[in-house]
Amino acid sequence: MNDTPIVDKEYKYGFTTDIAMEQLAKGLNEDVIRKISSIKDEPDWMLQSRLRSFKIWQKMTEPKWAKVNYEPVDYQDISYYSAPKSYVGMDKKGDKPKSLDDLDPELVKTFERLGISLNEQKRISGVAVDMVFDSVSVGTTNKEILDKYGVIFCSISDAIKKYPELVKKYYGSVVPATDNFFAALNGAVFTDGSFCYIPKGVTCPIDLSTYFRINAEETGQFERTLLVADEGSYVNYLEGCTAPMRDENQLHAAVVELIALKDAEIKYSTVQNWYAGDKDGKGGIYNFVTKRGKCVGQNSKISWTQVESGSAITWKYPSVILQGDNSQGAFYSVALTHDYMQADTGTKMIHVGKNTKSTIISKGISADKSSNVYRGQVKIMPSAEGARNYSQCDSMLVGDQSNAGTVPYIEVKNKTAILEHEASTSRLSEDQLFYLQSRGLSMEESISMLVNGFCKEVFKQLPLEFSVEAVKLIEMKLENSVG
Amino acid sequence: MLQVKNLHVSVEGVEILKGINLEVKPGEIHAIMGPNGSGKSTLSKVIAGHPSYEVTSGEVTFDVNFEQKNLLDMEADERAKEGVFLAFQYPINIPGITNYDFLKTSFNSVCEYQGAPKLEDEEFKKLLNEKVKLVEMDPRFLTRPVNEGFSGGEKKRNEILQMAVLNPRLALLDETDSGLDIDALKIVSSGINKLHTKNNSVIMVTHYQRLLDYVVPDFVHVLSDGKIVKSGGKELALQLEKEGYDWVTT
Amino acid sequence: MALSNYKEQFDKMKPSFKDVPSYKHKIKSFDDFMLKGWPTKKEEDWRYAKLNKIEKVEYQNYIFNIDKPKALFEHGFDFPVNNLVFRNGIFDKQLSQLSREAISYIKFKDHGCFSPLPGLSKLKDSSFYNLNISFNLETFYIDIPDNVVVPEPIVFSFVYDLDSTTMYHPQIDIIVGKNSQVKFIEQHKSNENEISLINPITKLRLHENSKVKYVRLAQLNGPKIKHTGHFVSQQQRDSSLHFVSVNLGGEFNRLDSEFYHEGKGSYLEVNGLCFSKGSEQVNYLSRIFHEQGYNESHQLYKCVLDDKSSSSFDGLMYIAPQAQKVNSSQLNKNLILSKEADVNTKPQMDINADDVKAAHGATVSELNEEEIFYLMSRGIKKADAIKIIERAFIDEIILKVGDLNIQHWLRGLVK
Incomplete structure (x- = not known):
């Protein structure tokens, strides 16, 4: 096998946008928080919530148990608010730009380069997109269709002002500030994110999507997403992320809360391609995210599907609390690490109600000198009669310097639980490639077939266009890895 | 041929084959035998x-x-x-890809290279069904991922099925009989015999003489410490079975 | 002291084996036994074993009981087998039945030279294992030559029908030659009044490319019998072993098994079935060692528990660093018929290679109300419905035997 490390095809999202930005001075203290709240014109209850979170954060220490090594973050060396100037003034009046044509054309161009068209005519059909540029949501497409169905999909800053009762009811109910260090930080300084509410019995007519783009230097991105599916509703939600190439690391500490009431179903998919740092491990995003879903009502379902192929450090454990009887949680993940990336990721399935079911399918691909650890917890509480869990964790090692680990925690406090766990590690090895080549397939065709087969179960959970993207993304990143 | x-x-600096000379003509069946570590599998893989x-x-x-x-x-x-086929001693599992898809992709890839027309699903299925009968496999296994959950015998039969589909001119069978019970051995041997014509050739690497009772070789070679130390007809195999390898290797 | 009983017996026996090759081994084993005594809960492998004050029982070695009267016994096979019958530990030629071919494979050596345990084995630390080595007086050898397919199963029928407090230490040592195919059945059956300790060891070595089916049955019909069986198999390259063990009844019914893959390309299936009711206990410990790669091991252990019975499954899958491309799976399924039944399951994986597949799972379930109702709604009485469901649960294991005659025979025994 060659010693050539993986050479990433040029990260094509590495450009920056030249645009006038309003940015707060660096540093984190009560004043900064008050300022953020005031710029966003928030009601007092929100400001108080932020201050409470801040106090909680100050008492916490950063967690050290994840198996990742990184330069410690200086929380005072980050600016906690950055927004396109053209946008800021309008926000104060509580109005978004009347039409997306009011936006800074540079901004529009940025998103087009990313493949997201803000132009209503050229919108991605069948998907409503909420664009978040640095810390602010800059626009949402497809509003009329959503309005017709009563689906609320807007930036969370808007929702705080327009739908305070709804927000107050659910905000923090799944991820309270006390949950962890980054959740507390987020609770204090989050600037924007998406809010979504699907009313009773409504199957959301189009897929909803948020696209996050970190642009400004030396800022951190702290978005907050809250998604509530009322009884009997259904929504398919997609999240995409990119960031420019920079030498310093940038922090992304997001919180996503999902709530599914009785008979509701939420499907949440993420294709993450944050900048991962260069071949020598310099730069890249620190991705520390708390994502959690709560199946509150009976028969509710929440599934997390993710394709992670970027970010220098990843620390995320999308979880599901299966509270309602017969609720189901699922986690499908493909995590690819290369060069010096480190990922410590996994999921938590907590079975509380009766006859709950969880499925975990995690596929890790680690190449070059990267490290990929799956950490999963399946917890069956004493009340969880008839719980069922199936976990499958497969690792594929490419090259001989990469590392994969599996740390499953299984805690069963109810005798009627049925658990099955399968794990495999394999090397994308010369033997396998040779087998395919000896049947007439070229090296590229062979890698493609093996990786595709490996990730198939996860990719088929993604909506079609995403899955095609995901396949291409993974293949491209592995192209020069073997042979 | x-x-x-x-x-x-050499592999990792250690010389395994130390000067092999071998000629195989169209229509011939050669058997390569030898003690463990002689380099038999190496030859076919190379x-x-x-x-x-x-x-x-x-x-x-x-x-x-x-x-x-x-x-x-x-x-x-x-x-x-170009028509060289290796039946692996330890066939590889390819989860997520069905046998059908794998065979079709492989077949069409070879066809394209050789200038023959690629086959679409309907025609390919017809071709496949004939070949599946040859190795007495249940057609339903075509929908299963390649070699996943297959028994040792099924994996070896799958190799012969692939050979039947790709129709090579030179088949290298690397210990195809290892791990097979008597019944599976008969099926695999019958498959090999049916595929053999005067225009293609077979080199069988085997550790056990039994295979040669069913697939009769024209030539038997003994490989020892990286060299062919003796060649002969099929009687050589019987003699080795009775007397072991010592008399040849010393 | 309870152990003094054993010292007395051992000392009495010593003169009879002082010229035997295994003499030193026997002395050491006995010393190890005396030093350690009976296992207690503190020993990891015996954590879930309730030995019920075994130290208070004074077992007599079977060799001292030869002259006691015996009842008649039927061997119960309605298909052709080569049956070797041992009554109360002694080989009974009259009750046995062998084909001429089979006779040539059997050797019967006194004070056998029992083949040594593989390096990784933990059995040498087992007190019961050592007790067997100390007190056994004859090893039974089966040597199947190369290239042979033995048409009828070779059966070892150990029957115990003394109403006594006896300890039995049979030893069976089997070699199956290259390319050969054989089926074995080892059965231990006791009557209800036995208060004995049945402590057998079986060793099986499979040479290259051989195929063996081995069915082991421990059917203890009495409430005071203890069975501590041992089974060790060593597989050379390309060989295949299908092992099925069935444990029924007895106060304490245990099997310690170890399986070694010593070459590449070998295949192993270990299937176990156990039933316990009343206050019976079943323990099952298995260790599978992959010392070489390109092998497969699949283990399925099913237990049906009723009343206050208990079962424990302790399974270790070991994969050495050089053992790449191993495919292994381990599944323990328990069906509890009463809420007071107790299940302990401890699947362990010690994997040191990085290109392997390992799966394991455990389920504990009760009778499914839906299923029972479904059958009842088709006119089947509740009690029968329950029997049908149980039967379906256990049949999966019986089918693993893959031989119609033996399957039929097993089904008959298992209720």
Whole structure:
């Protein structure tokens, strides 16, 4: 096998946008928080919530148990608010730009380069997109269709002002500030994110999507997403992320809360391609995210599907609390690490109600000198009669310097639980490639077939266009890895 | 069809094959036997183009359309497309890809190279069904991922099925009989015999003499410590079975 | 002291084996036994074993009981087998039945030279294992030559029908030659009044490319019998072993098994079935060692528990660093018929290679109300419905035997 490390095809999202930005001075203290709240014109209850979170954060220490090594973050060396100037003034009046044509054309161009068209005519059909540029949501497409169905999909800053009762009811109910260090930080300084509410019995007519783009230097991105599916509703939600190439690391500490009431179903998919740092491990995003879903009502379902192929450090454990009887949680993940990336990721399935079911399918691909650890917890509480869990964790090692680990925690406090766990590690090895080549397939065709087969179960959970993207993304990143 | 001249092969700096000379003509069946560690599997893998092995000297030529091509210059997939097939001793699992898809992709890839038309699903299925009967496999296994959950015998039969579909001119069978019980051995042997014609050739590497009762070789070679130390007809195999290898290797 | 009983017996026996090759081994084993005594809960492998004050029982070695009267016994096979019958530990030629071919494979050596345990084995630390080595007086050898397919199963029928407090230490040592195919059945059956300790060891070595089916049955019909069986198999390259063990009844019914893959390309299936009711206990410990790669091991252990019975499954899958491309799976399924039944399951994986597949799972379930109702709604009485469901649960294991005659025979025994 060659010693050539993986050479990433040029990260094509590495450009920056030249645009006038309003940015707060660096540093984190009560004043900064008050300022953020005031710029966003928030009601007092929100400001108080932020201050409470801040106090909680100050008492916490950063967690050290994840198996990742990184330069410690200086929380005072980050600016906690950055927004396109053209946008800021309008926000104060509580109005978004009347039409997306009011936006800074540079901004529009940025998103087009990313493949997201803000132009209503050229919108991605069948998907409503909420664009978040640095810390602010800059626009949402497809509003009329959503309005017709009563689906609320807007930036969370808007929702705080327009739908305070709804927000107050659910905000923090799944991820309270006390949950962890980054959740507390987020609770204090989050600037924007998406809010979504699907009313009773409504199957959301189009897929909803948020696209996050970190642009400004030396800022951190702290978005907050809250998604509530009322009884009997259904929504398919997609999240995409990119960031420019920079030498310093940038922090992304997001919180996503999902709530599914009785008979509701939420499907949440993420294709993450944050900048991962260069071949020598310099730069890249620190991705520390708390994502959690709560199946509150009976028969509710929440599934997390993710394709992670970027970010220098990843620390995320999308979880599901299966509270309602017969609720189901699922986690499908493909995590690819290369060069010096480190990922410590996994999921938590907590079975509380009766006859709950969880499925975990995690596929890790680690190449070059990267490290990929799956950490999963399946917890069956004493009340969880008839719980069922199936976990499958497969690792594929490419090259001989990469590392994969599996740390499953299984805690069963109810005798009627049925658990099955399968794990495999394999090397994308010369033997396998040779087998395919000896049947007439070229090296590229062979890698493609093996990786595709490996990730198939996860990719088929993604909506079609995403899955095609995901396949291409993974293949491209592995192209020069073997042979 | 195949000429191996003074082939020296090393792996990780250690010389395994120390000057192999072998000639295989169309229609012939050759058996290669030898004690553990003699280099039997190495020979077949090198001819098929396994990347772990380094050819330090010698040549391997293969006749294609009256031209002599230097196999060693070709990549593994090129050799496959030219008609060299290796049945693996330990076939590889490919989860997520069905046998059907794998066979079709492989078949069409070889067809394209050889200038023959690719087949669409309907025609390919017809072709496949005939071949599946040859190895007495249940057609339903075509929908299962390649070698996943297959028993040892099924994996070996799957190799022969692939051979039937790709129709190679030179088949290298690497310990195809290891781990098979008597019944499976009979099915696999029958498959090999049915596929054999006067225009293609077979090199069987075997550790156990039993296979040679069912697939009768024209030539038997004994490989010991990287060299062919004795060649003969099928009686040689019987003698080895009775007397072991010592009398040949000393 | 309870152990003094054993010292007395051992001392009495010593003169009879002082010229035997295994003499030193026996002395050492006995010393190890005396030093350690009976296992207690503190020993990891015996954590879930309630030995019920075994130290208070004074077992007599079977060799001292030869002259006691015996009842008649039927061997119960309605298909052709080569049956070797041992009554109360002694080989009974009259009750046995062998084909001429089979006779040539059997050797019967006194004070056998029992083949040594593989290096990784933990059995040498087992007190019961050592007790067997100390007190056994004859090893039974089966040597199947190369290239042979033995048409009828070779059966070892150990029957115990003394109403006594006896300890039995049979030893069976089997070699199956290259390319050969054989089926074995080892059965231990006791009557209800036995208060004995049945402590057998079986060793099986499979040479290259051989195929063996081995069915082991421990059917203890009495409430005071203890069975501590041992089974060790060593597989050479390309060989295949299908092992099925069935444990029924007895106060304490245990099997310690170890399986070694010593070459590449070998295949192993270990299937176990156990039933316990009342206050019976079943323990099952298995260790599978992959010392070489390109092998497969699949283990399925099913237990049906009723009343206050208990079962424990302790399974270790070990994969050495050089053992790449191993495919292994381990599944323990328990069906509890009463809420007071107790299940302990401890699947362990010690994997040191990085290109392997390992799966394991455990389920504990009760009778499914839906299923029972479904059958009842088709006119089947509740009690029968329950029997049908149980039967379906256990049949999966019986089918693993893959031989119609033996399957039929097993089904008959298992209720």
